[in-house]
Amino acid sequence: MTEMITFENVCKSFGKTVILNDFNFRVMRGEKVAIIGPSGSGKSTLLRIIMALQDIDHGKVSIDGKPLWEVNHGRHLVKPTRRHLRDMRSLVGMVFQNFNLFPNLTALGNVAAAPRHVLGLSKKESEARAAALLAQVGLSEKLSNYPSTLSGGQQQRVAIARAMALEPKVMLFDEATSALDPELVGEVLGVMRDLASARDLTVLVVTHQMGVARAIADRVCFMEGGCVVEEGGPEALLSQPKNERTRAFLRAVHLA
Template sequence: MGKPIVNYSKIHKSFGDVDVLKGINLDIKPGEKVALIGPSGSGKTTIIRMLMTLEQPTSGTILVNGENLWQMEKKGQLVPSDDKHLHAIRGDIGMVFQHFNLFPHMTIVENCMLAPALAKKNDKKEVKIQAVEMLEKVGLGDKINLYPAQLSGGQKQRVAMARALMMKPKVMLFDEVTSALDPELVGEVLEVIRDLAKEGEMAMILVTHEMDFALDIADRILFLNEGVIEEEGPPSELLVNPKSERLQDFLARFNKR
């Protein structure tokens, strides 16, 4: 499938004395769907937050489309990235958060329009047409003028997805997007993600606790444990015949619930 769109190499991350990630090497191919599973505190979320530039790795490099994300060349030397450098690369990445993080002071269509209208000097009317189309796609075409506070959790999360999609990212990150939802609202959100996965061209990295869902849509599953990728493989193999004892334990605990 050609060269990877995202490459992590020897990524370490510590918060104070705590080593969260201890050497992550990972390639994501264009259009690939990868699910990250593992116990809480294993560093799953930190992996995608570093790609979204919300956390800086302690050491190692992340390449996006072959470009070094956290370092840049200045006068022949590698220095930490400045805002401009991050801004230039970040446009290819989108993210959906556990707690939605919609902008409460704007209607949902304004939430979707804001970034594209500011980013490129796009025609506002054109952006609005796209935003409405996007909201229709996630099943909220009749609610475009409501404020986030007027929506259910599942609806908010679908708005958050529409908002991220407006930027046409090449890689979309999902950070436990159903964890904050009431159980009966999980389905509608997973449905939208499943549709997106079918469209295919966008790479997706999902941090998730929904094993059945991961099995269903992921091309590859990574099992993270104590800051390292303990095991990886296609879902059918990894979830059905786990090799490492830790993954067996993890899955056993999951199935008991």
């Protein structure tokens, strides 16, 4: 098995606030990992670093065996070029809490945009790819709908199809079901589960909904104070956490 995401001794602070403290983290190809932890513990920052939206202070991050924040130049390591970051970003798809669809494009247009402009596919090819992806998330009937005419669950399914449009090796979900009305969580979670069943796709889910972690993950990591405090299979970690801090967090979540 090969490593798809590797963090080695990564440090990241915002001013005096330490977010990642000598952080080590590995995700194998095809693994499905959920990250849980208190608000402000750095979960979104972790995903943003993987997506190359946020740089790091020290250490090394690799995606699919390639260093993210540096490139080999002869025997020296130099800062990444824009092109390197663009290539690396195309390995990763990300879905956010608030959908972030382009409001002026239809569902089809939202999903077709990246294949058309990043891969340079023709209009016809990019729309065919988009239609297939929208069918996969159960939205064949909604191709020409604008986001404002879709429910939250439907918008999020468009966002998932859009994130898949460049055939990423890694999918990141940041609280993807948290803004949805409870009755719409199931339809989005179903789509996430279907995606996660693809053996080769590596999936990282940040969530404060423990049901989502259970449904998707082979491994759950509890993050606090700049590091992973405890990790394990969903059943073991969520039902029988060993660490006192994990226990306190899960108690608080269950009381919420």
